[in-house]
Amino acid sequence: MYDFHCHTTMSDGELLPTELIRRMAVLGYSEMAIADHADFSNVRELIRAEEAVKRSAELYGIRLYSGIEITHVPPDQIDELAEYAKGLGAEIVVVHGETVAEPVAPGTNAAALSSAYVDILAHPGLITDEDARLAARNGVYLEITSRGGHNRTNGHVLSAARRAGAKIVVDSDAHGPDDLMSERTRYLVARGAGMDEEETKKVLSQTFESLFSA
Numbered sequence: 001m002y003d004f005h006c007h008t009t010m011s012d013g014e015l016l017p018t019e020l021i022r023r024m025a026v027l028g029y030s031e032m033a034i035a036d037h038a039d040f041s042n043v044r045e046l047i048r049a050e051e052a053v054k055r056s057a058e059l060y061g062i063r064l065y066s067g068i069e070i071t072h073v074p075p076d077q078i079d080e081l082a083e084y085a086k087g088l089g090a091e092i093v094v095v096h097g098e099t100v101a102e103p104v105a106p107g108t109n110a111a112a113l114s115s116a117y118v119d120i121l122a123h124p125g126l127i128t129d130e131d132a133r134l135a136a137r138n139g140v141y142l143e144i145t146s147r148g149g150h151n152r153t154n155g156h157v158l159s160a161a162r163r164a165g166a167k168i169v170v171d172s173d174a175h176g177p178d179d180l181m182s183e184r185t186r187y188l189v190a191r192g193a194g195m196d197e198e199e200t201k202k203v204l205s206q207t208f209e210s211l212f213s214a
């Protein structure tokens with residue numbers, strides 16, 4: 001099991017990084033990323049802090065990847081910040097997409113999907129077919145999420161991804177312990193978005209290596 005979009009007290013989450021890691025281990029996860037909300041003011045500190053708890057994650061049987069979620073950054077700065085984060089050691093760069101639940105700047109989806117340094121576009125809302133094709137062309141994963149509010153458009157995101165041939169991940173966008181997905185919850189989120197059994201099994205069994213090592 002993987003989850004590449006989790007938050008901690010380093011941004012607006014409720015759990016210290018190590019407590020989050022422990023709870024994920026108990027639920028059966030083997031891979032995860034902490035992807036706290038980032039802009040130019042805090043990206044360096046986030047990545048440094050995540051590196052500091054990798055040994056703790058290893059001792060709990062989890063491979064922790066350093067990540068950030070670029071959040072409400074002007075679209076014209078997204079590529080610059082993503083490149084900067086990768087240079088600092090970020091292994092996964094997530095961008096906070098144009099969810100219907102928040103006033104994200106128009107053009108954020110397109111800017112994220114055009115960047116060579118972005119890996120996942122989180123909760124992209126009512127993503128256009130043009131942007132979904134951009135995701136497919138540039139190898140950026142579109143996120144199906146369990147997060148309340150953001151998950152209102154999961155079915156639309158999956159349909160757009162299918163039409164474009166874009167790839168999908170299922171993440172929690174967890175901010176607290178009640179947001180963490182069990183194995184059963186992950187299955188229900190995928191099926192609820194409209195995946196069939198075969199597609200659900202394929203998407204939920206992905207690993208960091210299978211996703212990002214190409």
